[in-house]
Amino acid sequence: MTIGEALKEEQDKLGLTEEKMVQGIMSKSAYSRVIHNERNISSKALVKILFKNGIDIITFFSKIEDTYLSESSKLEKKLSCAIGEAVNNHEVDKVKLYYRIIVNSDVSSYLFFQEKIIGKKAINMS
Structure with a gap:
C-alpha cells in the first residue's frame, strides 16, 4: 500500500x-x-x-x-521473526539453519551480531 x-x-x-x-x-x-x-x-x-x-x-x-522497505530489510525482518520464534520454541535445528542463512546473507551488522549471539547459544545447547 x-x-x-x-x-x-x-x-x-x-x-x-x-x-x-x-x-x-x-x-x-x-x-x-x-x-x-x-x-x-x-x-x-x-x-x-x-x-x-x-x-x-x-x-x-x-x-x-x-x-x-528494501528487499534486504524485508529479509532481515523475516529472519529476525523466524529465529526469535525458533528460539522461543527451543527448535535448535531451526535456529542453526537461520543462523547459517544470516551468516551467508547481506544483512545489517546489527541483525548479524544479534543472531550470532543467539546462534552460538543454540549451538552450545545441543
Whole structure:
C-alpha cells in the first residue's frame, strides 16, 4: 500500500472530506494528487496530517512498509521473526539453519551480531 492509499483509507475511516483531512496543512488539490499517487508528500506534511487527525503513526507505517522497505530489510525482518520464534520454541535445528542463512546473507551488522549471539547459544545447547 502506498502512502497515498493509506492516507485515503484513514480519511475514509474517519469520515472526513479531503479538505477537512488536510485543513491548515496543505491544499486540497495537492492532497488529492498525493492520494492518487501523482505527487509525493513531505515527511513534515505527512506527520502533521497524522497528528492532526489522531492517526497512530506505528499502525500507519506498518500499512506501507512492504511498499517502501528494501528487499534486504524485508529479509532481515523475516529472519529476525523466524529465529526469535525458533528460539522461543527451543527448535535448535531451526535456529542453526537461520543462523547459517544470516551468516551467508547481506544483512545489517546489527541483525548479524544479534543472531550470532543467539546462534552460538543454540549451538552450545545441543
